[in-house]
Amino acid sequence: MxxxxxxxxxxxxxxxxxxxxxxxxxxxxxxxxxxxxxxxxxxxxxxxxxxxxxxxxxxxxxxxxxxxxxxxxxxxxxxxxxxxxxxxxxxxxxxxxxxxxxxxxxxxxxxxxxxxxxxxxxxxxxxxxxxxxxxxxxxxxxxxxxxxxxxxxxxxxxxxxxxxxxxxxxxxYSMAGEPFSASGYQAANSWAAQPAGERMLLVVNESWGVFQKPEINQAMLRSLVSSPKVSDFVLGELPFIGATVAGELRELCGLRPNHFNLKNVTTGFEDCLPNRLAALGYSTRSIHGAVGLMYDRIHWYPRAGFEKSTFFESQTWPQRCYSFPGACDSDLMKSVTEEFSQPGKRFVYWLTLNTHSIYDERDLLGVPADCLSFGLDEQSETCRSFRLQTQFFEILARLASDPSMKGVEVIVVGDHAPPIFNKHEKENYFVENKVSWVRFKIGG
Structure with missing residues (x-):
C-alpha cells in the first residue's frame, strides 16, 4: 500500500x-x-x-x-x-x-x-x-x-x-473556407487613405471599451491628456462586436475573419495598411507581448506587410505578465522607442496584452486608480479592468515623454469591449458593444 x-x-x-x-x-x-x-x-x-x-x-x-x-x-x-x-x-x-x-x-x-x-x-x-x-x-x-x-x-x-x-x-483553428469578409465596422484608423505623417504609431488596446460614466473614461486618460507632450487630442467611440483578431483586422485591413485558421492563408492581405505603407517607403514593425502562434500572427503579420515582428518568444524579457501569458506592456515600450529612434518613415503597430480578461492583479505595478470614488467594487472585474487600463495610459504618457517619440502621430483604439463575466455588472458600467479611440500627436 x-x-x-x-x-x-x-x-x-x-x-x-x-x-x-x-x-x-x-x-x-x-x-x-x-x-x-x-x-x-x-x-x-x-x-x-x-x-x-x-x-x-x-x-x-x-x-x-x-x-x-x-x-x-x-x-x-x-x-x-x-x-x-x-x-x-x-x-x-x-x-x-x-x-x-x-x-x-x-x-x-x-x-x-x-x-x-x-x-x-x-x-x-x-x-x-x-x-x-x-x-x-x-x-x-x-x-x-x-x-x-x-x-x-x-x-x-x-x-x-x-x-x-x-x-x-x-x-x-482547423476550419477551412473563405478566410475573410468585409469588416462591416468603421475603423478608427484612417491612414490607409492618407498617411498622417512620416512617423505613425497604431495601438490596438486590449479590451478597451466605453464606460457609461464619462468621468471614469476621463480619469482613465488623465495622465495622457495632462502630458505636456500630447497635443491635438481627440476622443471618440465606435461600435464593434468580435474577437481580438477581428479588431486587429478591422484596423489593419478593413476585414473580419470567418475563422481563425490563418496559418496557411496567403491571399487577402494585399490591401492591408502595412503593405500600403511599405509601398510608400515606410519601415513597418509589429509589437505584441504574446507568443506569435496565438491567432497565427507569426504567419499572417508578414503577409499583411510587417517587415519585422516582436513577440514573447523574440527575446528574453525582465518579467512575465499574467492577464494573458506573455511580456509586460511596460517592457514593450523599449521596443517602440527603439524603432522610432531610427531615421526615416516609420509605422509601428502595437497590440497590447495586459488589460486582457480576467484582469489579473499581478499585472498592476501599483494602485493607479481609486475604484471606490467611482462606485466600483474593488473586488470586481470592472475595477481591475479600470486600474489596468489607467496603468496602460500612464505607460503611454511616459512613452510620449521619450525624445525618440517627437513628431509621432498616434491612434489608440480598443479591439473589443471588455469581457465581464458578471452580466449585471457589465450592464451597469459599460456601453454595450462599443470601443473607445483617441488620436493625438506627440510634440517636442
Whole structure:
C-alpha cells in the first residue's frame, strides 16, 4: 500500500510545486495518477506505465500552455526551438521536470508492490465523488486553456485537455473556407487613405471599451491628456462586436475573419495598411507581448506587410505578465522607442496584452486608480479592468515623454469591449458593444 500512495502523491507534488513556482494554475490532485496507481499495483501494471507516460506529458503540456499558449499540438516543436535562448529559470524547470519524471519511472519499476484493492477502490471512488461535487458546484468557470483560475482539489488533466481542445474556439483553428469578409465596422484608423505623417504609431488596446460614466473614461486618460507632450487630442467611440483578431483586422485591413485558421492563408492581405505603407517607403514593425502562434500572427503579420515582428518568444524579457501569458506592456515600450529612434518613415503597430480578461492583479505595478470614488467594487472585474487600463495610459504618457517619440502621430483604439463575466455588472458600467479611440500627436 505504501507504493500506492507514493505513486499518487509524488507526481502530483512535483507538478503542483512547478505550477506554484511559475505562478500557474493546477488542481492539487490530478486524478489521472490515481488511475495510474490503481493499474500499477495490479497485474496490468504495464498499462499503468503507458498511462503514466501520457499523464506526465499532458500535465507538462497544460503547464507549458499557460506560459506559451499554442493552438495546435504540433506548435510545441516550434516553441521547443526557443529553449536554448529561454531564461535560465525556464531551462532549469525543464531539467527538473525531466529528471523528476525519470526518477518516478525508476522508483515505480524498482519498488512496485501488490496491494489490497479495497482501500484503493475506496480512494478512487472518493476522488471521483470530489470531482463530481466540484464540477456541479462550479457553475461560474473562468478557466481557459491558457489560464487555470479555478484550482480544484481533484481534477483530471486528461479530461481538462480533451475539453479544452474540443471547444469551438480551438476547433476554429482547423476550419477551412473563405478566410475573410468585409469588416462591416468603421475603423478608427484612417491612414490607409492618407498617411498622417512620416512617423505613425497604431495601438490596438486590449479590451478597451466605453464606460457609461464619462468621468471614469476621463480619469482613465488623465495622465495622457495632462502630458505636456500630447497635443491635438481627440476622443471618440465606435461600435464593434468580435474577437481580438477581428479588431486587429478591422484596423489593419478593413476585414473580419470567418475563422481563425490563418496559418496557411496567403491571399487577402494585399490591401492591408502595412503593405500600403511599405509601398510608400515606410519601415513597418509589429509589437505584441504574446507568443506569435496565438491567432497565427507569426504567419499572417508578414503577409499583411510587417517587415519585422516582436513577440514573447523574440527575446528574453525582465518579467512575465499574467492577464494573458506573455511580456509586460511596460517592457514593450523599449521596443517602440527603439524603432522610432531610427531615421526615416516609420509605422509601428502595437497590440497590447495586459488589460486582457480576467484582469489579473499581478499585472498592476501599483494602485493607479481609486475604484471606490467611482462606485466600483474593488473586488470586481470592472475595477481591475479600470486600474489596468489607467496603468496602460500612464505607460503611454511616459512613452510620449521619450525624445525618440517627437513628431509621432498616434491612434489608440480598443479591439473589443471588455469581457465581464458578471452580466449585471457589465450592464451597469459599460456601453454595450462599443470601443473607445483617441488620436493625438506627440510634440517636442
Amino acid at each position: 505504501r507504493f500506492f500512495w507514493i505513486s499518487i502523491f509524488v507526481p502530483n507534488l512535483v507538478f503542483f510545486f512547478m505550477a506554484d513556482l511559475l505562478g500557474l494554475g493546477r488542481s492539487i490532485i490530478n486524478f489521472d495518477y490515481v488511475l495510474v496507481a490503481c493499474l500499477l499495483v495490479t497485474r496490468f501494471f504495464w498499462f499503468g506505465y503507458i498511462l503514466l507516460v501520457l499523464a506526465v506529458l499532458v500535465d507538462a503540456l497544460l503547464l507549458i500552455s499557460q506560459v506559451f499558449p499554442f493552438m495546435r499540438l504540433g506548435d510545441v516543436f516550434y516553441l521547443a526551438g526557443f529553449l536554448p535562448q529561454a531564461p535560465a529559470f525556464y531551462q532549469l524547470a525543464v531539467l527538473v521536470a525531466v529528471f523528476s519524471v525519470l526518477g518516478l519511472f525508476y522508483g515505480f519499476h524498482r519498488y512496485r508492490l501488490d496491494g489490497k484493492l479495497l482501500p484503493i477502490l475506496v480512494f478512487m471512488n472518493v476522488s471521483l465523488g470530489v470531482m463530481a461535487i466540484e464540477g456541479y458546484e462550479a457553475d461560474a468557470r473562468v478557466n481557459r486553456f491558457w489560464r487555470v483560475a479555478d484550482v480544484d482539489l481533484v481534477n483530471s488533466q486528461l479530461l481538462y485537455l480533451y475539453n479544452a481542445r474540443s471547444s469551438g474556439f480551438i476547433q476554429s
